[in-house]
Amino acid sequence: MAQQNLTDFLTGWISIHLNKGLPVDPAQHLSAYGIDSIRAILLAEDTLHLFGFEWPPYLFFEDLSIAELAEEGKKMMNRE
Numbered sequence: 001m002a003q004q005n006l007t008d009f010l011t012g013w014i015s016i017h018l019n020k021g022l023p024v025d026p027a028q029h030l031s032a033y034g035i036d037s038i039r040a041i042l043l044a045e046d047t048l049h050l051f052g053f054e055w056p057p058y059l060f061f062e063d064l065s066i067a068e069l070a071e072e073g074k075k076m077m078n079r080e
Contacts, residue, residue: 035061
């Protein structure tokens with residue numbers, strides 16, 4: 001599962017935890033799906049567990065699309 005694509009992971013996680021199992025558009029901002037601070041922490045923990053890098057939860061509230069967020073995550077993976 002650690003080999004899972006980060007964008008696929010994010011869209012799947014958001015679908016399950018924030019969008020009632022409905023499809024997620026990676027071009028949308030995470031805020032469009034109603035992320036809150038508790039779910040941001042859960043998402044950061046799940047990402048750390050699966051991908052081995054730590055995402056600062058505040059990043060989920062920045063002006064980034066889900067696809068851009070995944071790109072930022074890939075950069076962090078390459079640094080660690």
